[in-house]
Amino acid sequence: MEFFPHHKVYDFMKVSRFFIVTTLSFAFISIILFFTHGLSYGIDFAGGTVVQLKYEQTAPMDKIREALAKDKLFSGAIVTEFGSPEEVQIRFASTTEGVTHDVGDIIRSTLKDSGTFDIRKVDIVGPKVGGELRQKGIMAAVLSMLGIMVYVAFRFEWTFAVASIITLLHDVAITTGVLILFNVEMSLDVLAAILTLIGYSINDTIIIYDRIREELKSTKDMDLMHVINTSVSKTLSRTILTVLTVFFVVFTLYLFGGEIIHGFSFTMLLGLIIGSYSSIFISAPFLKVLGFSVEGYKNKMALKEKNRLEKAKMRSQYEKGTV
Numbered sequence: 054m055e056f057f058p059h060h061k062v063y064d065f066m067k068v069s070r071f072f073i074v075t076t077l078s079f080a081f082i083s084i085i086l087f088f089t090h091g092l093s094y095g096i097d098f099a100g101g102t103v104v105q106l107k108y109e110q111t112a113p114m115d116k117i118r119e120a121l122a123k124d125k126l127f128s129g130a131i132v133t134e135f136g137s138p139e140e141v142q143i144r145f146a147s148t149t150e151g152v153t154h155d156v157g158d159i160i161r162s163t164l165k166d167s168g169t170f171d172i173r174k175v176d177i178v179g180p181k182v183g184g185e186l187r188q189k190g191i192m193a194a195v196l197s198m199l200g201i202m203v204y205v206a207f208r209f210e211w212t213f214a215v216a217s218i219i220t221l222l223h224d225v226a227i228t229t230g231v232l233i234l235f236n237v238e239m240s241l242d243v244l245a246a247i248l249t250l251i252g253y254s255i256n257d258t259i260i261i262y263d264r265i266r267e268e269l270k271s272t273k274d275m276d277l278m279h280v281i282n283t284s285v286s287k288t289l290s291r292t293i294l295t296v297l298t299v300f301f302v303v304f305t306l307y308l309f310g311g312e313i314i315h316g317f318s319f320t321m322l323l324g325l326i327i328g329s330y331s332s333i334f335i336s337a338p339f340l341k342v343l344g345f346s347v348e349g350y351k352n353k354m355a356l357k358e359k360n361r362l363e364k365a366k367m368r369s370q371y372e373k374g375t376v
Contacts, residue, residue, distance in 0.1 A: 080223045194248060225247060
């Protein structure tokens with residue numbers, strides 16, 4: 054199935070400069086937001102206790118806050134609605150008392166006059182564990198990008214590797230900026246979504262790079278911009294089909310999956326959109342910015358093929374005893 058004719062070439066590079074300037078500006082703004090506002094870390098990274106309650110009737114938020122304020126264990130507790138008017142999430146800092154006693158029993162005792170409710174979940178993460186998780190999460194993202202850079206440099210060449218890493222940094226920066234704007238908590242689920250999107254984005258980028266390499270081998274065209282336009286146009290139907298397939302699944306999770314995976318699905322939706330257009334309008338055009346030369350690439354490939362043939366010839370002569 055093809056949305057676009059395979060033989061038609063679209064001039065993506067005509068608007069590439071606009072997209073590069075605009076989207077890199079967004080990435081720069083996102084970096085500023087990160088250092089000025091920072092991420093809203095969830096319990097996984099900041100540490101603390103989260104208790105989820107479900108009332109038989111609409112949760113009396115004022116009564117809950119008033120009752121919790123009387124107990125020093127819940128000092129500074131944040132009480133929010135969780136998915137529906139009957140469900141409540143209570144978040145507060147971990148204490149020695151909270152860890153050594155059954156938090157569920159304390160909650161039941163403290164909120165006994167607020168109505169009938171069930172405790173759905175109690176999560177406790179110490180601040181030291183949260184800090185370790187945060188460090189390991191950052192390390193996982195950095196190592197994955199370095200590994201990708203080494204792989205792309207080995208399979209293609211350094212200009213492709215640098216362009217792909219710039220694209221990934223751009224994707225992660227803008228996604229993080231939007232998460233800060235919408236005050237989405239950075240949890241293990243959100244981190245998993247970001248790492249998934251790094252893999253998704255580089256996969257789409259490598260497919261386009263592979264098509265560019267094949268185009269360079271099969272054509273005598275020395276115009277890099279035309280080669281990129283041709284390569285991107287030939288992969289466009291595949292890109293659209295892949296994006297739409299994943300998008301509809303993730304959008305369904307976002308609408309009906311519940312509050313528990315809201316952060317994950319929202320991050321995936323963001324990343325799908327950002328990663329798809331960056332593969333077309335950022336990764337490929339940056340080859341031109343980094344000074345990739347079609348003539349130099351063809352000469353390099355010709356020299357490589359010449360050396361391969363000479364080695365094959367010498368091996369053949371050696372096997373025949375003529376050398």
